[in-house]
Amino acid sequence: RAKAGGKGMLHFYEEEMDRQAQARRATEMDLRKAIQSNELAVYFQPLLNLKSLTVTTCEALVRWPHPTRGMISPAEFIPIAEETGLIIELGRQVIVKACTACAAWPGDVRVAVNLSSIQFERDDVVALVEDALAASGLAPDRLELEITETLLLKDSDGILKVLQQLRSMGVRIALDDFGTGYSSLSYLHKFPLQKVKIDRSFLKNIETDQRSVKLLHGVSRLGAELGLTVVVEGVETHAQMRIVDQPGAVTEIQGFILSPAVPDKDLQSLLGRNNQAVMKKVA
Ligand code: C2E
Ligand code: MG
Ligand code: MG
Ligand code: MG
Numbered sequence: 001r002a003k004a005g006g007k008g009m010l011h012f013y014e015e016e017m018d019r020q021a022q023a024r025r026a027t028e029m030d031l032r033k034a035i036q037s038n039e040l041a042v043y044f045q046p047l048l049n050l051k052s053l054t055v056t057t058c059e060a061l062v063r064w065p066h067p068t069r070g071m072i073s074p075a076e077f078i079p080i081a082e083e084t085g086l087i088i089e090l091g092r093q094v095i096v097k098a099c100t101a102c103a104a105w106p107g108d109v110r111v112a113v114n115l116s117s118i119q120f121e122r123d124d125v126v127a128l129v130e131d132a133l134a135a136s137g138l139a140p141d142r143l144e145l146e147i148t149e150t151l152l153l154k155d156s157d158g159i160l161k162v163l164q165q166l167r168s169m170g171v172r173i174a175l176d177d178f179g180t181g182y183s184s185l186s187y188l189h190k191f192p193l194q195k196v197k198i199d200r201s202f203l204k205n206i207e208t209d210q211r212s213v214k215l216l217h218g219v220s221r222l223g224a225e226l227g228l229t230v231v232v233e234g235v236e237t238h239a240q241m242r243i244v245d246q247p248g249a250v251t252e253i254q255g256f257i258l259s260p261a262v263p264d265k266d267l268q269s270l271l272g273r274n275n276q277a278v279m280k281k282v283a
Contacts, residue, residue: 024080027077027080028080028084028086031077031081031084031086032084034064035086035090038093039065041064041065041263042060042061042062042094042097042098042101042264043060043061043062043263044058044098044111044262044263044264044267045058045059045061045259045261045262046058046254046258046259046267046270046271047059047112047231047252047253047254048252048253048258048282049251049252050251050253051251054108055109055270055271056109056252057110057112058110058111058267058271059111059112059254059261060095060097060101060111062074062078062090062094063261078116081116082116082118085122087116087118088118088122091115091119091123092132094114095113095128095129095132096132098111098113099113099143100135100138101264102136102138102142103136103137105267105271107142109142109271110141110142110143110144110172111138111143111144113144113145113146114146114176115146117154120147120151120154120159125162126165126166129143129145129169130169139170140169140170140171141170143171144171144173144174144194145166145172145174146175146197147173147174147175148175148176148181149177149178149181149184150181150182152191153181153182156190160191163192164192167192172194172195173192173193173194174193174194174197174231175188175193175195176197177197177199178197178198178219178223179198179199179201179202180201188226188228189226194228195228195229195231196223196229196231197231197232197233197254198216198220198230198233200233200235202215202216202219203232203234203235203236203240206240206243207239207240207243216232216244217246220232220246221248221249223249224248224249224251229251229252230249230250230251230252231250231251231252231253231254232244232250232253232255233254234255234256235253235254235255235257235258236256237257240255240257241253241257241282253282257282258282
């Protein structure tokens with residue numbers, strides 16, 4: 001009996017795995033179609049500079065308005081796009097849309113675009129960036145590229161050359177989700193970075209645990225000491241804000257406390273002349 005039960009379980013798992021594989025293939029097919037017909041949308045989330053109380057940068061975040069499933073999160077489809085190579089075409093569309101939108105914003109606002117390490121592996125990122133800048137007419141110093149620790153771990157000499165080339169074009173480089181990967185502090189000075197974005201997991205427990213606060217402040221100060229713009233991601237509450245906002249370390253925050261990612265047209269009021277009241281409420 002036990003044996004039969006075991007077989008039954010195995011069967012159950014196999015069926016479940018089949019179902020998952022099928023769902024994934026369906027998502028992949030839908031995603032391919034969405035990319036081919038240019039249906040993916042790009043939303044923007046503002047970053048607030050705590051000194052000037054102005055929005056310095058808006059991060060481009062891809063959105064997939066699915067015909068039957070509603071808005072699908074990039075956390076769900078970016079991994080699929082990476083595995084299937086669809087990330088190359090997706091990445092092209094996002095960077096062109098992001099640069100085009102930014103070209104119409106006030107001149108002191110930059111756009112930040114996320115790049116996958118697969119793009120560095122399989123695409124010519126320098127050409128990708130040159131094309132997007134040419135197509136949009138955006139000045140290179142208004143484009144910031146967000147890369148992750150995983151990328152820096154890979155073939156770091158080749159990556160270093162590409163990043164230096166981008167840097168010499170005037171494009172800025174930010175290290176995203178800092179502290180989530182196999183973080184090595186040596187990355188921070190080996191690569192030509194201007195900004196480090198401390199992952200929102202660092203905010204966990206800061207309201208109750210003094211050691212979490214020390215860790216956040218320590219990492220922030222290190223970034224600042226190295227001359228980087230330090231961003232804390234995922235700030236949601238005023239309680240968090242009071243802990244994050246330490247003089248001299250954290251320069252910018254990004255989070256729901258200011259705004260989630262919104263369509264380009266909804267950014268205009270935030271970027272307009274009357275934004276100071278909004279910013280003061282946050283900081
Ligand atoms: P990320 O680059 O770290 O982007 C920040 C994510 O945190 C976004 O999720 C944003 O909506 C979310 N977030 C911002 N503030 C808060 C907050 O206060 N609370 C909470 N709970 N979340 C907050 P989103 O848009 O779902 O994107 C998830 C990830 O997908 C991104 O993480 C990025 O790694 C990836 N991604 C998004 N768009 C692209 C893209 O165009 N290309 C590539 N390669 N990856 C992308
Ligand atoms: Mg990012
Ligand atoms: Mg991030
Ligand atoms: Mg993050």
